[in-house]
Amino acid sequence: MFGSEYVLIRSIHVLGAGLLFGSSALVWLLFLSDRTVSVRLLTQFEILFWPVFALVVFTGMGNIVGFGVAPPETDAGIAFTVKLTLLLVIVCSSVIRSVLVRQRADTDRSRVGGSGLRRLYAATGWLLAMVVLLAGVVTYG
Amino acid sequence: MGRVLEIVTVGTAVAVGVTIGLILILHLTDDLRAVAVEIGTFPASLLFGYLWLLTLVGASQLTLEAAAKEGAYRTQFENGAIAGIGISLVYLTVVFIIGFVASGPAALDPANHSVFLVVGAGVVVGALAGLFVVAFVLAVSQYTRQREY
16 A cells, blocks of 8 residues: 555556646647647646645655655755755746736737747746756755 | 635645645654654544645635736735634644543644644734735736736
């Protein structure tokens, strides 16, 4: 039971992180290919993004309890510090992104473009990729 | 849909930001391992879920996008501070009540803390956090609105 519980938590954690990274990268690619993206799609992405992000953080706490964490002065500990700092950066940049989408949802336009939103989705994708790589360092050393 | 997005964004960002910030501080002070093992998965889940619920309720009391559009900032700052204090008080009260009536981890046991000090600090931190969140979202909203970002 102990083992299966943590396998479940880690599975949800990895699947959630994969969903966040994949969907952010997908929206960025949509911006690159079509120049404009449906406001409805962006709003749905944002409404999905936050609960999944919370689930990833929540299951991350389960991982800490189940598998422990290295002391802060070790390489794995430093990687964990950088990972948490990047997560805080993702939270702040995602608030900016969501506020922008909220503003666009208030207008009559059905599709939006612009370099600002495109860069924010790109930043989210790249930052999440760095977090995933750091998670590998934290887990396997 | 826009209003739902605003509530989900602000409420979840606060819960997640506070949690990650707290984990970072505990990690840098090398207390994380001890606290995590002592609290355990189930109480940690409850604490996080309860904080998330409260921040969503707190965020529903703010109308930041409408305020940014109309320039009505003062009410939002007041509501932000009140919501922050309310969340802190309700959260700490429930944590302490659980600590009083149930045998849990020592980190949550009220006998190990000065209750007045913790509540006082919670009120100050909650008010400051509420003001910071309102200021951040309003600043972002104004900046992007003016610059047509």
